[in-house]
Amino acid sequence: MKMCIACGMPMTAIADYPLHDMSKNYCKHCAHSDGTMKSFDEKWHEVTLKYANNHNIDYGVAKETAYTILKKLPAWKRRW
Template identity: 70%
Template structure:
């Protein structure tokens, strides 16, 4: 089973891949409409918003939490 290099999501079905392209190492949630991978800043913004909404977090705390989590993933270690 592949794991998304940009968010860590398990990719177990073809529908999990951007444009159903199983050669990609990132998931559909980390892809732009054309199938290219979103930038670190785009992922940071979307994950921050998700934490704020789903965990009722303050923006600064949500952003720090998202940053720490993303930096552990292969796509963002060098950022």
Template identity: 65%
Template sequence: MKMCIACGMPMTAIADYPLCDISKNYCKHCAHADGSMHTFDERLAILADFMVNKQGIDSEIAKQTAYILLKKLPAWKRKI
């Protein structure tokens, strides 16, 4: 089973991949409509927004937490 390099999501079905392209190493949630991967800043904003809206976390704490979580993932280790 592959894990998304950008968010850590397990990718267990073809539908989990962007445009159902199993050669990608990131999931459909980390991709633009054209199948290209989100940037770090886009992923950071999306994850922080999720934490605020779905988990009720303060926005500044959500941004800090999202940053800490993302920097541990393969896609972002070199970029930070």
């Protein structure tokens, strides 16, 4: 099973891939509508909002949490 390099989501079905392209190593949630991968800042913003809303925590705490999680993933490791 492949894991998304940008968010860590398990990709178990063809529907999990952008444009159903199983050669991609990132999931449909980490892709633009044209199939290209979103930037770190785009994912950081999305994950921050998801954490803040789903866990009912302060935006600043959610932003730090999202950053900590994302920077460990393969797609973003080379940024540091």
